[in-house]
Amino acid sequence: MPLRRLVSVALLPALLLAGIALVWLAFLALREAMALGPGEAWLMAWILAFVVGLPVSLPLLGLARWLSSFGRVARIVPHSGEKVPCAG
Numbered sequence: 001m002p003l004r005r006l007v008s009v010a011l012l013p014a015l016l017l018a019g020i021a022l023v024w025l026a027f028l029a030l031r032e033a034m035a036l037g038p039g040e041a042w043l044m045a046w047i048l049a050f051v052v053g054l055p056v057s058l059p060l061l062g063l064a065r066w067l068s069s070f071g072r073v074a075r076i077v078p079h080s081g082e083k084v085p086c087a088g
Contacts, residue, residue, distance in 0.1 A: 019056050026052040 026048045033044035 015059055019059070022052055022055060 030041065030044050030048060034041040
């Protein structure tokens with residue numbers, strides 16, 4: 001197993017725990033903002049959408065890209081001597 005893949009597999013539990021902790025802290029902050037009123041709650045929700053949503057969505061997008069790579073088997077650049085397949 002290549003070292004890069006081994007490191008990514010080893011860091012996966014830490015990434016999951018960090019994501020869970022970030023979401024938990026976001027819910028705590030949102031609950032405190034709701035206690036102050038609806039305006040503060042909406043402002044906190046808007047801020048948390050970026051502060052929490054982006055770090056949590058990046059590993060999910062990477063996972064989606066990794067899963068979609070299994071469906072692609074066509075080569076774009078053929079070996080020398082072969083014709084390039086046309087799309088039409």
